[in-house]
Structures are given as structure tokens and as C-alpha cells.
Amino acid sequence: MQKDKKLIVYDILFLIGSLYFALLLKFDFNIQQEYIIFLKISVIPMVIITLVFNKVFNLYDSIWKYASVEELISIVYSVSVSNIIFVIYSYFINYKFLENRYYRFPYTVHIIFWILSVLTLGGIRFIYRLLQDKSVGQYKKIRNKRLLIIGAGDASAVLIKEIKKNRNFNYDVVGLVDDDETKRKKLINGIKVLGGRDDIPRICKERSIEEIIIAMPSADIKTKREIINICKSTKCKLKTLPGIYEMIDGNLNMSKLRDVNIEDLLGRDEVKLNNENINKYIKDKIIMVTGGGGSIGSELCRQIARFGPKQLLILDIYENNVYDVQMELNYNYSKLNKAIIIASIRDEDRLRSIFDKYRPEVVFHAAAHKHVPLMEGNPAEAVKNNIIGTYNVLKCCDEFKVNKFVQISTDKAVNPTNVMGASKRFCEIMVQAFDEVSETEYVAVRFGNVLGSNGSVIPLFKKQIAHGGPVTVTHPEINRFFMTIPEAAQLVIQAGAIAHGGEIFVLDMGKPVKIVDLAKDLITLSGYEPDVDIKIEYTGLRPGEKLYEELLMNEVALTSTEHDKIFVEKPAKIDMTFVEESIKQFREVVNEDKEEIIKLIEEKVPTYKRKK
Known part of the structure; x- marks a missing residue:
């Protein structure tokens, strides 16, 4: 405010000076007395008119250290309009002096006054900017x-x-x-x-x-x-x-x-989607995403919202995660019809009431326990959530005539060596069994690790680097397949579009990446030197952990699809009776000894070979 007052005072002084100097130039520095009198009478109206239009054109609202061509144009507009009004004033509001003569400024004076006003009003502002730039530049040279x-x-x-x-x-x-x-x-x-x-x-x-x-x-x-x-x-x-x-x-x-970030190093070219096929089963349909607050589930919600579903049902047991997704979708897709459902897939009665109320047409099933070491120590929870919970969802989809069910699976389901992978493999078995007996199209989509997902190595490494290290890697030769969360979600949706039922789709994960190389890249991108500023320590393979992952069953060949990043295994014939009997046995064993649970998993998933 103080600077604005100073600027107004400067403007008044320069305006008066410009008008007086315009008269001096017009009359060769010998101004007649009557024009001096007219100048005295006109100067106050001239100043008021100009200040008013300076305000109209925001000359006292701009931050002049950022002044540019736009501000100069505003000065020209203000001075031009002010001078037009002043000419009109001079012409119609004449004043009678000696010998009954009328006086007004010659038009030449107005032209000179206009030029001088632009130069002075603009000059003071741009001089201010130059001084600011110089002082700021000198101040910042040290730290730029x-x-x-x-x-x-x-x-x-x-x-x-x-x-x-x-x-x-x-x-x-x-x-x-x-x-x-x-x-x-x-x-x-x-x-x-x-x-x-x-x-x-x-x-x-x-x-x-x-x-x-x-x-x-x-x-x-x-x-x-x-x-x-x-x-x-x-x-x-x-x-x-x-x-x-x-x-x-x-x-x-x-x-x-x-x-x-690491995604820039490991990411691949943008996924090209067949929007026409996706629109056919997403647009104007009621879509449910279980585990909608998780890394993959939330990204599925974002991607699905783009295709205009009739309603998006976001189901999750953890209210904090799903709340964040809700707020994000409220902001980015304010017109999206959505329902936030807090529920557990373990609760069959609750699931049935949800399906009965909302009648979803497509279900993306992303709810699962996925942490390998934690599930090794808690196999009962892997069975309850991943196997029995998935069975509950599959059964509801059949009962309520869902058009399509898409299971999110994992590379760890292939020849599994851990409880988590074995539980996800049994989910794939159930998907193919249900597809044999149901009108619903059941499919599974299998892929590897996603960069930056909850519980993945990337967030862990970042935290370790932030604390100064060490960064812990289980083995110098361990490697994994990686893709970005958006890429995985987009390909899952695309796979659903080309599914006919019973398939296990396998996503092209590119080449496997050594985890130690990932750690070194993250350390470097954080501005440090590996093993100099931040140490890398090897801690040994964890229970159930492989040195490498596989993306397909060894005995089954993959077939290409219409999408160059999606492959498919042949649908397998699975007896539904086997699934029903297995679920009954799983329900009975979950409260038994850990060893009994693992033995049953081994029996039901023949490819599961636990590490001794």
C-alpha cells in the first residue's frame, strides 16, 4: 500500500511536468501568459482524469518487478483514454479570459503530452523493475x-x-x-x-x-x-x-x-488401449472393484472412471485408504456416480447383501493379502482372505448374474514356493472352475511387481535412503519383473475386454530387473553414491522367496492376443466339485496348527513346493 501511494505521487509529478514540458516544446520555451493561466486551471482535472483511468487499467495493482509488455500496453491504454477525455474537456469547457477570448491547448500539445506521459509513467515503472532485477540478481548469485x-x-x-x-x-x-x-x-x-x-x-x-x-x-x-x-x-x-x-x-x-524417479528408468512406452472394446463392457455399466483402496485397486478405479461407468462401487475393509481414493475421485471426476462400501470379502452374508443391493455387472477383484514373508508366518490369514474370501466373491458373481469377473493374480502363483503364491494359484483354479459352470465370464490376469505399490521394495528403499542407509537387499542375484501401476491397471482392463471366460492372461512384463541394480539406481537418483554415501547390505532370502519369478506355467504354452502386451494360457478344465470340497476343508483347517494348513495347501496346489 505504501508503494502504491508513492507511485501515485510520482505519477502526479510526472503528469504535471509532462504537460508543462509539452507547452515549452510547442512554444519554443516561451509560453504565452494566457496558456499559463489555462494550465493552472486544467492541471487538477487532468491529473484526476489520468489517475482514475490508471486505476481502471490496474496500474496500481500490478507487481512491477514482473512488469512486461502487458503492463506497457495498459499504460498506453490509460494515457490514451485520459488524453481523449482531456481533449474533450479542453474543447467544451473553455474559460473566458481578457478581451472575451477563449483559449484551449493546441492539439500538438496533446500529442506531445501523450508521448511524454507514456514515457514517464512507463519509464518509472520499468526502471523500478530493472533496479529490482539487479538487486535480486546480486542477492541470489551466491545461491543460484x-x-x-x-x-x-x-x-x-x-x-x-x-x-x-x-x-x-x-x-x-x-x-x-x-x-x-x-x-x-x-x-x-x-x-x-x-x-x-x-x-x-x-x-x-x-x-x-x-x-x-x-x-x-x-x-x-x-x-x-x-x-x-x-x-x-x-x-x-x-x-x-x-x-x-x-x-x-x-x-x-x-x-x-x-x-x-525409478519409473523413468524402468517404465516403458505408453500403453495403447482399444477404447472401443473397453467401452463395450465398462461404459454405462455398474462396476465393482474389491480392494479399491489398495495400489492396484485404486488405480483401477481411476482408469475405470475415465470410461464413464453408470456407477463405480469401491469396496475395501480399510476405510483410510478408500477415503483417499474417494476424495481424489470427487476432485477429478465430480460427476462420477460412485458408492464407497466398507466391507470384508470374508463376510459372505455382507457380500450377498451388497451384490443384491447394487447388482454389479463387472467385478475387478483386487482384494488380497500379498506380502510373502507375512503370509509365511500367517498361513491361516492367507487362506481366509485370499482363498475363502475370493470364493465368496466368485459365488456372489454367479448368484447375481455378473457379466464378467476379473481376478488380479501374480507371477508368484506360478510354481509357487510360498503360501501367498500358492493361495493365489488356488484362486486361479477356482476362477477356471466357476467359468465351467456359470453364465458369468471368469478370467484371471497375472503380472509381476508394480513399481511403488504398497509394501514393494521401492518405498522401502526410499525410506532407508532417507535415513542414511543401509539399503537392504536379500541376495545379490535376486531379480523381479516390474511394471508401473497405471500400466498394470490399464492392461488388466484391456484383458477384461478381450476375455471370453476361463483364460489366465499374462501381461508382458519386459525383462527382469536385478533388485541390487534397482537399489543402486535409487541411491544415485537421490544424489548419493552407492556403497560410498549409502551402503548396500545383503540380508539373505526370506522364507518362501525365490531368486526369480516366472510368469507362466512351464507346461502350458502362451498364445498371443490382439494386444501386443497381453498373452493367454489355454483355459483348463477344473472340476467344480474339487473346489467345493477344498473350500470345505479350508474352512475346517484355518483354526488348526500352521503345519496342518500348509499341508492342505500342498495337497490342493500340486505345483506348490515350499522351501525347506
């Missing part, structure tokens, strides 16, 4: 980070402009890198292209680069991964703009920047 931008395209041009406009970003842009040789040594917004990707380590060393921004939103995953791997050797902090398909509004600006 030396920045290298990868990519010399539209995204980089936008970032450079924003960095220069807003000094709060604390960056000195040192240069650009681009593989296009025609751009070498060219300037983008005053910043030079210094070389290609192979020059990054040299440039970072020679120019003392502290931070790198990868501004290549349209680049494919492979290209980004190669560049990130080069940048890792520089020990600079890495940031990136997400891919175009990740940005909902498509706008490029500094707010989109995020740290480079």
Missing part, C-alpha cells in the same frame, strides 16, 4: 544453481522464459543440450546449445553444473532412459518434465517439473 537443460525445443524455450521471469526458481541456465546438430551453438532465449547427449558429462564438469532438467516431453521412454543413464554419471540433481500423455492439460511450465 547452475542448470543444464536437455532438449532444445518448445518445452525448453518455455522453461527458460519462466526461469528468467521468476527469480524465485534460483537457477542460472548455463546451456542446452540437443542431439540435433543443426541446433549446435544456436541460441534459444539467449541460451546456447552446447552439444549433444554424449557431451553431457564433459559439459557438467567444465561448467560446474549442479542440476539437470530433462525437457523432452515428446521423447519416447527408451530415449529418456538412455539420457538419464548418461546423466547419472554426473552426480547432478535430475529433474524432468513428464511425457505429453501424462499431462492432462497438455501445458508446459515449471509446475510440471518433478524429480527423475
Whole structure:
């Protein structure tokens, strides 16, 4: 407010000075007495008129240290309108002086006054900006980070402009890198292209680069991964703009920047969905997601919401998780018809009442216990939740004529060596058995680990790094298949679209990744050096844990589908009587000794070979 008052005082002084100087220029510095009198009479109305229009055009509301062309245009508008009103005032409100003569300013005076007003009112504001820039620049030179931008395209041009406009970003842009040789040594917004990707380590060393921004939103995953791997050797902090398909509004600006994460290194190209097929069984249908508050379940809810279901039923036993999903969907899909259902799949009566009330047409079953070591120590809970709970859902789907049921399975169900994997394999058996006797189409979708899911190694490693280490890996040779949560959810939905019933779909997980390499990459991306700043310790394989996972049954060949990332096992003929008798036995044994439970699991899942 104090600065606004000062600006108004300056404007008044400059306006009076500009009008007086305009008269001096018009009359060769020899102003007639009658014009002096008219100046005295007109100066107050002129000042009031101009100040009013300065306010109208927000000249006292702008933050002038960020002044740009828009503010200059506002000054021109204000001065122009003010001068038009002043000309009208001068013409119609004449004043009678000696010898009954009327006086008004010559039009030349108004033209000169307009030019001087723009120069003075604009000049004082832009001088203020320059002084601010200079003082801020001097203040921040010590703590600004030396920045290298990868990519010399539209995204980089936008970032450079924003960095220069807003000094709060604390960056000195040192240069650009681009593989296009025609751009070498060219300037983008005053910043030079210094070389290609192979020059990054040299440039970072020679120019003392502290931070790198990868501004290549349209680049494919492979290209980004190669560049990130080069940048890792520089020990600079890495940031990136997400891919175009990740940005909902498509706008490029500094707010989109995020740290480079492990998904950027392990992720793959965007999943291409057949929306027409998905729309046929999702759009305007009542869809249920069990375990809707979990990592996969919540992402299924997000993806399903995009296809406009008639109603989305989100079922989960943990109210905190499902509450977060509810709030997110309220914000992003405010018109989505949804119901939040707090219930356990173990409670058959509760499930039946839910199915009877809502009549879901498609069910995605993501509710399960999934932690291998915990289920090894608590096999009864794996049986109650994963086996009996899934049976309850399968039975309700049959009874209430659900069109399609999609089971979320795991690579650990293949030749399982642990209770969790064996319980999920029995779920697959039940899915195929129900498909034989029911009008509902039952299918299972099998995939490996998802990056960043609850309980996965990524969040654990991040916590360990945040505490200064050590990062714990069970074995130097252990490896796993990985995909991102959105990719897994999208492929599950796509698999449901092409299912006819009884299939076990297997998702293309790419190549397996060594967990120790994952740990090293996370340490590096966090700005540390593995085994120097953060130690890696090997703790030994946990109970039931494999060195590697398999994605298909060895004795069954996979068949390709219409989607290049989805394969299918042949439907197996499973006797429903076997399932019913097994469930009866599981119900009887869950309160028995742990060894008795595991023996029954071994009997019912022939491929289960527990580790001694």
C-alpha cells in the first residue's frame, strides 16, 4: 500500500511536468501568459482524469518487478483514454479570459503530452523493475544453481522464459543440450546449445553444473532412459518434465517439473488401449472393484472412471485408504456416480447383501493379502482372505448374474514356493472352475511387481535412503519383473475386454530387473553414491522367496492376443466339485496348527513346493 501511494505521487509529478514540458516544446520555451493561466486551471482535472483511468487499467495493482509488455500496453491504454477525455474537456469547457477570448491547448500539445506521459509513467515503472532485477540478481548469485537443460525445443524455450521471469526458481541456465546438430551453438532465449547427449558429462564438469532438467516431453521412454543413464554419471540433481500423455492439460511450465524417479528408468512406452472394446463392457455399466483402496485397486478405479461407468462401487475393509481414493475421485471426476462400501470379502452374508443391493455387472477383484514373508508366518490369514474370501466373491458373481469377473493374480502363483503364491494359484483354479459352470465370464490376469505399490521394495528403499542407509537387499542375484501401476491397471482392463471366460492372461512384463541394480539406481537418483554415501547390505532370502519369478506355467504354452502386451494360457478344465470340497476343508483347517494348513495347501496346489 505504501508503494502504491508513492507511485501515485510520482505519477502526479510526472503528469504535471509532462504537460508543462509539452507547452515549452510547442512554444519554443516561451509560453504565452494566457496558456499559463489555462494550465493552472486544467492541471487538477487532468491529473484526476489520468489517475482514475490508471486505476481502471490496474496500474496500481500490478507487481512491477514482473512488469512486461502487458503492463506497457495498459499504460498506453490509460494515457490514451485520459488524453481523449482531456481533449474533450479542453474543447467544451473553455474559460473566458481578457478581451472575451477563449483559449484551449493546441492539439500538438496533446500529442506531445501523450508521448511524454507514456514515457514517464512507463519509464518509472520499468526502471523500478530493472533496479529490482539487479538487486535480486546480486542477492541470489551466491545461491543460484547452475542448470543444464536437455532438449532444445518448445518445452525448453518455455522453461527458460519462466526461469528468467521468476527469480524465485534460483537457477542460472548455463546451456542446452540437443542431439540435433543443426541446433549446435544456436541460441534459444539467449541460451546456447552446447552439444549433444554424449557431451553431457564433459559439459557438467567444465561448467560446474549442479542440476539437470530433462525437457523432452515428446521423447519416447527408451530415449529418456538412455539420457538419464548418461546423466547419472554426473552426480547432478535430475529433474524432468513428464511425457505429453501424462499431462492432462497438455501445458508446459515449471509446475510440471518433478524429480527423475525409478519409473523413468524402468517404465516403458505408453500403453495403447482399444477404447472401443473397453467401452463395450465398462461404459454405462455398474462396476465393482474389491480392494479399491489398495495400489492396484485404486488405480483401477481411476482408469475405470475415465470410461464413464453408470456407477463405480469401491469396496475395501480399510476405510483410510478408500477415503483417499474417494476424495481424489470427487476432485477429478465430480460427476462420477460412485458408492464407497466398507466391507470384508470374508463376510459372505455382507457380500450377498451388497451384490443384491447394487447388482454389479463387472467385478475387478483386487482384494488380497500379498506380502510373502507375512503370509509365511500367517498361513491361516492367507487362506481366509485370499482363498475363502475370493470364493465368496466368485459365488456372489454367479448368484447375481455378473457379466464378467476379473481376478488380479501374480507371477508368484506360478510354481509357487510360498503360501501367498500358492493361495493365489488356488484362486486361479477356482476362477477356471466357476467359468465351467456359470453364465458369468471368469478370467484371471497375472503380472509381476508394480513399481511403488504398497509394501514393494521401492518405498522401502526410499525410506532407508532417507535415513542414511543401509539399503537392504536379500541376495545379490535376486531379480523381479516390474511394471508401473497405471500400466498394470490399464492392461488388466484391456484383458477384461478381450476375455471370453476361463483364460489366465499374462501381461508382458519386459525383462527382469536385478533388485541390487534397482537399489543402486535409487541411491544415485537421490544424489548419493552407492556403497560410498549409502551402503548396500545383503540380508539373505526370506522364507518362501525365490531368486526369480516366472510368469507362466512351464507346461502350458502362451498364445498371443490382439494386444501386443497381453498373452493367454489355454483355459483348463477344473472340476467344480474339487473346489467345493477344498473350500470345505479350508474352512475346517484355518483354526488348526500352521503345519496342518500348509499341508492342505500342498495337497490342493500340486505345483506348490515350499522351501525347506
